[in-house]
Amino acid sequence: MRSSLLLSFLFSWGTTAQILATPQSTKFNSSFALSQSIVRQTNFTNEDALNLNNIINYEKSQYAGGPTNEDEFYTLPAEFPDTRHLRPGAVIKVEDFTDIANYTLSPNLALSRFLYTTKNLNGTSIPASAFILWPFSPRSFPTLNPPNAAPVVIWNHMTSGFFGPAAPSKHRSLWAGDSAPFALALDGYAVVAPDYAGLGVTRDFQGNFIPHQYIALPASANDAIYAFKAARSIYSDKLSDTFVVMGQSQGGGVAWATSELLGNNASLAAGHLGTVAVSPTTSVFNASDTYIGPFIGVGIASVFPTFQLEDWLTPFGVNRTKAFETVQGGLASAFGFFTGNIAKPNLAKTWYAKAYAKLVNMGNKRITKPMLVIQGTADAFVAYNVTSQTVAEACWNFPTSKISYLVSNGTGHVPTLDASRRIWLRWIEERFLGTDLPPTECGHQQILNSYLPIGQYQATWNSFPQWAGDAQYSYEVPLQL
Structure with a gap:
């Protein structure tokens, strides 16, 4: 009887809504193609160019409603005053x-978005963008203000790109998706997230270009804390005046830098x-x-x-970098552009590298609040x-710091977020509850091992959301009405 009712419901629902199983277009929502001048400039083969066109069109198809310069x-x-x-x-x-x-x-x-003022690494005031991801039912803690x-x-997001279009607030899944922002919001937290200066907003009030100071972690730490200050001034009745900072990869380094700030x-x-700080970039x-x-x-x-790019990279690397900047590529296409003889020998030993590292590397300033560092041993981008x-x-520098270190055995760069989700969600909850940390030495290390042999687990994602299309394609997400 129950099966008959269910079949009757599904049949009548499908008939009423007139759901048609029409084949869906698999084309990208973009028709970009590298120009022949760029192909010659970069010494790409025809196969290289074809592959990069596919990658770039995929990247552009992930912009929610188009690129930032069209939003x-x-x-x-x-009419706004000078920042x-x-x-x-x-x-x-x-x-x-x-x-x-x-x-x-x-x-x-x-979702909400806002523009606010922050500071770059040189202390110059500049505009930037950020988003807030709102939970359906916020967590309740006794000490929240307002109650x-x-x-x-x-x-703080992992590297999304290097130019304006790479702003996570414009990405269909907010760049990190279920790995962190969705997981946090679904667990009842309001997620305040900077795009980092230079991503999203690319011109100041005088029309000057705003570059993304990549891995300038203290600069992005400014973005993080001032995004929170701005968000609180907008929604003082909806956002708590207490907060936890979190990030992964580039954002893990930003989280650490924010803690130092x-x-x-x-x-x-x-x-x-x-x-x-998960898989944090701490030593550039x-x-x-x-x-x-x-x-x-x-x-x-x-x-x-x-600084001159020619002092840093080979002529081949300079051509590739300038072409990459011309097409405003994202992280995925970067790996297509930067192959071969790119950097000059001993780049890390140059004056600029040493000076930059002194400005941006982590671990040389005190932190006064607890920090949980999480690192996977199979991380190909940030070495364990x-x-x-x-x-x-x-x-060693600050032995009274409350730094806990969780090592996730066998997990890669971003998947370490997923493997340790239960632990960092509980750790965040305990901070809002005011739970005391166990008495341990700074840097106390714990190991997270897989329940089954690590080789039996899916190492990373192997499925991706497709463009949803029109209403008739709702058969792809059944029973969502």
């Missing part, structure tokens, strides 16, 4: 309810409960020169005006031994 939200209001005369954390523009039709959010989440506010986690600036630190030139050199080279001239060394040096 009025990222344009600064003409040079505004304190960091000032609100420039607010979009209370972002149209999420073109996003691939989890059900029962809502009915949503507890806040500041999320707050540990040395009491006026900014009010409300900070702790930090989670302990990665591959092939990738790090061009990535940093795009923005380093904004830090050192005398580098993170271990940074933790050891930070604890």
Whole structure:
């Protein structure tokens, strides 16, 4: 009887809605193609160009409703005062309810976006963008202020790209999707997330270009804390005045830098409960020169005006970098552009590399709140031994720091977030509850092992959401009406 009723319901629902199983287009939502001049400039083969066209069209298809330069939200209001005369954390523009039709959010989440002022690595005031991901039912903790506010986690994203279009607030899945922002919001936290300066908003009020100062971790730490300050000034009745900082990869380094910033600036630190740094980029030139050199080279001239890309990269690398900048490629296409003889020998030993590392490497400043560092041993982008060394040096420099170190055996770069989700969610909950940490030495290491042999687990994602198309394609997500 029950089966008959269910079949009857499904038949009548399908008939009423007139659901048609029409074949869906598998084309990208973009028709980009590398110009022949760029193909010649970069010495790409025809096969290289074809592959890169597919990658770039995929990247462009992930923009929610089109690129940032076609979205009025990222344009600064003409009547707004010069940001040079505004304190960091000032609100420039607010979009209370972002149209999420073109996003691939989890059900029962809502999105807001806003523009605000922050500071770059040189201390110059600049505009930037950020988003807030709202939970359906916020967590409740006894000490929240206001009492009915949503507890806040500041999320700092992994590398999404190097130019304006790479803003996570414009990405269909907010770039990290279920790995962190969706998981946090679904667990009842309001997620406040900066895009990092130079991603999203690309011009200041004078029309000057805003570069993304890649891996300039203290600069992005400014973005994180001032995004929170701005968000609180907009939604003081909805967002708690206490917060946890979290990030992964580039964002893990930003989270660590934010903890150092707050540990040395009491006026900014009010409300900070702790930090989670996952797969953190903490020692910038302990990665591959092939990738790090061009990535940093795009923005380093904004830090050192005398810097010339030609002093850093080979002529081949310079051509590839300039072509990459021309097409405004994202992270995926970067790996197609930067292959071969890119960087000059001993790049990490140059004056610029040493000076930049001194500005941006982590572990040399105190932190005053608890920090959980999580690192996978099979991470191909942030080496386990580098993170271990940074933790050891930070604890040597500041032995009273409350740094806990979780090592996830056998997990890779971003998947370490997924493997350790239960642990970092509980750790965040305990910070809002005011739970005391167990008495351990700074850098105390715990090991997270897989329940089954590690080889039996899926190492990374092997399925991806497709473009949803029109209403008749709702058969792909049955029973969602």
